[in-house]
Amino acid sequence: MEGKGRTEMTKIILVGCNGRMGQMIHGIVSEDKEVVIVAGVDILDNKDNGYPVFTDISVCDVEADVIIDFSSAQEIEKRIDYAVEKQIPLVECSTGLSEEQTNYLLEAGKKVAVLRSANMSVGINLLLKLVKEAAKKLGMEGFDIEIVEKHHNQKLDAPSGTALALADSMNEAMEGQYEYVYDRSQVRRKRGKKELGISAVRGGTIVGEHDVIFAGTDEVVTLSHSAYSRNVFAKGSVVAAKYMNGKAAGLYDMADVLL
Numbered sequence: 236m237e238g239k240g241r242t243e244m245t246k247i248i249l250v251g252c253n254g255r256m257g258q259m260i261h262g263i264v265s266e267d268k269e270v271v272i273v274a275g276v277d278i279l280d281n282k283d284n285g286y287p288v289f290t291d292i293s294v295c296d297v298e299a300d301v302i303i304d305f306s307s308a309q310e311i312e313k314r315i316d317y318a319v320e321k322q323i324p325l326v327e328c329s330t331g332l333s334e335e336q337t338n339y340l341l342e343a344g345k346k347v348a349v350l351r352s353a354n355m356s357v358g359i360n361l362l363l364k365l366v367k368e369a370a371k372k373l374g375m376e377g378f379d380i381e382i383v384e385k386h387h388n389q390k391l392d393a394p395s396g397t398a399l400a401l402a403d404s405m406n407e408a409m410e411g412q413y414e415y416v417y418d419r420s421q422v423r424r425k426r427g428k429k430e431l432g433i434s435a436v437r438g439g440t441i442v443g444e445h446d447v448i449f450a451g452t453d454e455v456v457t458l459s460h461s462a463y464s465r466n467v468f469a470k471g472s473v474v475a476a477k478y479m480n481g482k483a484a485g486l487y488d489m490a491d492v493l494l
Contacts, residue, residue: 245300246299246301247264247271247300247302247303247476248272248276248295248302249261249302250277250302250305251276251277251305251307252275252276252288253279253288255465256328258282259469260472263470263473270477273297274286274288274299276291276292292314299323300324300476301323301480302318302324302325304327304328306329307331308330308331311332312336315327318349319347324347324350325350326472327350331392348485349485350489350492351487354396354397354471355467355468355469355472355489356460356471358467359445360488360490360492362401363400363401364493366401366458367405367408369405370409371408371409373451373456374405374412374449378450379428379448379451380432380449381432382398383445383446384397384434384435384436384444384445384446385435385441385444386442387438387439394433394435395435395445397445398445399433401447402415402431412429414427414431416432416433442464443460475489478491
C-alpha cells in the first residue's frame with residue numbers, strides 16, 4: 236500500500252491535546268514552522284487552543300497528515316480504527332497498553348503507517364543504538380552489564396519500559412545470552428556471568444534517568460541519559476510526526492527516525 240504524498244507542512248491531529256503532554260506539544264508546535272495542529276481530541280474541551288477539539292475522535296472531520304496520540308490506553312482501539320479508516324499515519328505514545336492492545340496496534344501496521352516506541356526521547360533512542368554496539372564489544376570481553384533507572388515517586392511500573400528496551404537491545408545484539416535479574420535480595424550467590432541486572436529507584440520528581448553500566452576488571456564504562464523535563468518526549472513526538480508524514484503502511488520506531 237502506498238502512502239499519501241508528503242505535504243510541505245505537516246498537519247497534526249493531537250489526541251490528548253488538553254493534557255500535560257498535549258499542552259507541551261502544543262507549545263513546541265507553535266514555534267515550529269514545519270508543523271501545525273489542525274484538530275485536537277480530548278475528553279475535556281476546556282481550553283482555547285486555536286483549533287477545534289473533539290471529545291470523540293470518530294466525529295473528527297478535519298484533514299490531517301499525522302495523528303499524535305499522547306492519551307491513555309483506554310479506548311485506544313477507537314483511535315487506531317480511525318487512523319486505519321482515514322489512512323492517516325499514527326504516532327502512538329500511549330503507555331500501559333495490554334498485550335491485546337499492543338497486538339491490535341501491530342496488526343494495524345499492516346494497513347497504515349504506525350510508529351511506536353518505548354520512549355519518544357531522541358536521546359534515549361540514540362542510547363539504544365550505543366548500548367547495542369557497546370554490548371557487542373564489552374560483553375564479549377566479559378564485562379558485567381547492569382541497568383539502573385530512576386523515576387518519580389508516582390510512577391506505577393518498575394522497571395521502566397525504557398530500561399527493558401535497553402536490556403532487549405543489548406540482549407538482541409548478544410543473541411539472547413543474558414538472563415534479566417530484577418532482585419538479588421533473596422539469593423545468596425555470586426553474580427552469574429550471563430546476568431543482566433535491572434534496578435529501579437523511585438523518588439521525588441525525577442523525570443527519568445537511565446544508566447547502563449559495563450563493569451570490567453579495573454575499569455567501568457557507563458552510558459547515561461537524564462531527562463530534566465517531559466518536553467524531551469513531546470519534542471520527540473513532533474520529530475516523529477514530521478518523519479511519518481506520507482509514509483506507507485508498516486511498523487516504524489524512533490530508530491527509523493534517527494537513521
